[in-house]
Amino acid sequence: MPEAARLVWLDEADAKNPAMVGAKASRLAKARAEGLPVLDGFVVPVDISLPAVSAGEAVLRSTNNSGAARSAVFNRQPPLLLQDLALEATRRLGDTLVVRSSSRAEAESPWAGAFSSYLGMRPQDLIQGVIGCWASIFNPSTLERGRVVGTPPSDVGMAVLVQPEIRPSSGGVAALGENGTVTVIGTRGHPAGLVSGRERGHVASITRDGSVKGDSSSLGARLLHRIADLTRSVAKAIRCNHIEWAADQEGNLHLLQAQCRVDPRDEGMRTQVPHQAHRGEPWMAEAVRMMIRWPGPMGEKFVWRWAIGLRDLSPASGGQLRAQVATLAEEVHSGASMLMSQRWRGESLHKVESAWTELVGGDGPPLGDLISRSPSVDRQLAAKHLRTLEFLGDALTEAEVIPHLGWMWYLDPDTLDPAPPKLPGPMRRVGTTKWDPWIYGVITALGEPVSGTPAAGGWGVGRLRFIRNAEDAARFCPREVIVASHPVGNIAPLLWNAAGLVTEEGSPGAHLFEVAGWLGVPALCGVDLRHRAVEARRRSEQKENPLVAVDGNAGRLTLLA
Structure with missing residues (x-):
């Protein structure tokens, strides 16, 4: 039997090798070796999972059916090694166990x-638990995560960690900040509901000097200090600043998981949130509504430059898609050029471009002055042009260039190319633009602030998108702010292109907020937007969901109806 085809106990040297035992188990093995309170356990290494995962991947390729792929994993004869698993586990770990992925x-x-x-x-039941962890690679939402980050099932590398189960009196997560403060999010009883996004939990902070701030009534100051000490010890020993913890019925504290959190946001998003616009002039609010209704590079080139400052713009109704993409693209270029000529006739185009440049830098008066003295455009031509843009989106959807019209706005306006040729690796993300700071400033200057609980840092702007079911998820557009009842894991693939995340329930300790933080998506929880959104839609001329600016650091969002 090859050396890898065996169980690896956490106290063995091989248990520190993530290529063999996965990231979760290797970190716990390193922490246990440093004397930190990690339960004993063993790992079914990655190599043992490979034949079953390969069988599932082959079925997935031939059927495109995730359920059939999971069945293929379960139906494959388990290795002989696993048949001795129950005896070995009982002898050393007891008769009630936890089986967890460690990929x-x-x-x-x-x-x-x-x-x-x-x-x-x-x-x-351990063999079924181990195979269940292998099969979870082929869960639909997990496959979608793999698609967006560029990791096929064969590259997941699934090991399985087995440890004794404890009966927690409390549990949760904790994180060490750059200033030395430890933030603890916990709940009485088992923490599964908290990390899955179903429970709110209690949030408290322990500063470097030992002061406790926030809600300490549930867990108590003594336990909070012990959790803070454990978090700092983990950071010092294995350089992981985020942990999952549990206290058992006897009061013993256990380290369940350790994660190394980093801030992946680009430099622009790590800075302080943008300042408010100097003056909340009405034309600015209209401009922001227009920019987010027709967003991205396509909107900027074909709509913004002539539509700025105009009210009541809507596509023409009726008509039927008949033309090809190339023909429609020509019509869009021609229509935008005619509308630009109408809007700024009598003005130097250099002066117009200069005013736009000053606007993105925060100086609105030059463009405001131009708007105040510039004529409107032929409204029928404008409506036809906007309808042609919709036809172009429909044609691109039929050609399977984009999923639906909402994605068209983020194509290259000169080539209508969504991305470079398909190569292995992550899906191209639709990120922030140079206009986002200005839009953020206008919304915060003119909108209605709403408070929540910070869950992931950063800032963002976009239109609200309520996600209640799969149909809502399918209609999601890039750079929208997701609103959900709970921070549940099946929303995670949408975060790749989201501008923000807001939930009504759940706690900052939910795994989904960990994903948001890693992707640089600002998030907050404990915010009920349903009634405000209904009222905002009622007031909106287009009956659309309101625009929002999200500040994940302060736990605040601002609505602009």
Whole structure:
């Protein structure tokens, strides 16, 4: 039998090798070796999962059916090694066990909460638990995460960690900040509901000097200090600044998981949130509504330059898509050119471009002055042009260039190319633009602020998108702010192109917020927007969801109806 085809106990040297035992188990093995309170356990290494995962991947390629792929994993004869698993586990770990994924992919936070775990497993059920972890690679939402980050099932590298189960009196997560403060999010009883996004939990902070701030009534100051000490010890010993913890019925504190969190945001998004616009002039609010209704590079080139400052713009109704993409693209270029000539006739185009440049830098008066003295455009021509843009989106959708019209706005306006040729690696993300700081400033100057609980840092702007079911998820457009009832894991693939995340329930300790933080998506929880959104839609001329600016650091969003 090859050396890798064996169980690896956490106290063995091989348990520190993430290529063999996965990221989760290797970190726990390193922490246990440093004397930190990690339960004993063993790992079914990555190599043992490969034949079953290969069988599932082959079925997935031939059928495109995730359920059939999972069945293929379960139906494959388990290795002989696993047949001795129950006896070995019972002898050393007891008769109630926890079976958890420990994949190589989990070295990074986009995979937080993606794979299955099994609580309360009896030794005779362990083989099914192990195979269940392997099969979870082929869960639909997990496959979608893999698609967006560029990781096929064969590259997940699934090991399985088995440890004794404890009966927690409390549990949760904790994170060490750059200023030395430890933020603890916990709940009484088992923490599964908290990390899955179903419970709110209690949030408290322990500063470097030992002061406790926030809600300490549930867990108590003594336990909070012990959790803070454990978090700092983990950071010092294995350089992981985020942990999952649990306290058992006897009061013993256990380290369940350790994660190395980094701030992946680009330099522009790590800076302080943008300042408010100097003056909240009405034309600015109209401009922001127009920019987000027709967003991205396509909107900027074919709509913004002539539509700025105009009210009541809408596409013409009726008509039928008949033309090809190339023909429609020519019509869009021609229509935008005619509308530009109408809007700025009598003005130097250099002066217009200069005013736009000053606007993005925060200086609005030059463009405001031009708007105040410039004529309107032929409204029928404008409506036809906007309708032609919709036809172009429909044609691109039929050609399978984009999923639906909402994605068209982020294509290259000169080539209508969504991305370079398909190569292995992550899907291209639709990121922030140079206009986002100005839009943020206008919304915060003119909108209505709403408070929540900070869950992931950063800032962003976009239109609200309520996600209640799969149909809502399918209609999601890039750079929208997701609103959900709970921070559940199946929303994670949408975060790749989201401008923000807001939930009504759940706590900052949910795995989904860990994914948001890693992707640089600002998030907050504990915000009920349903009634405000209904009222905003009622007031909106287009009956669309309101625009928002999200500040994940302060736990605040601002609505602009």
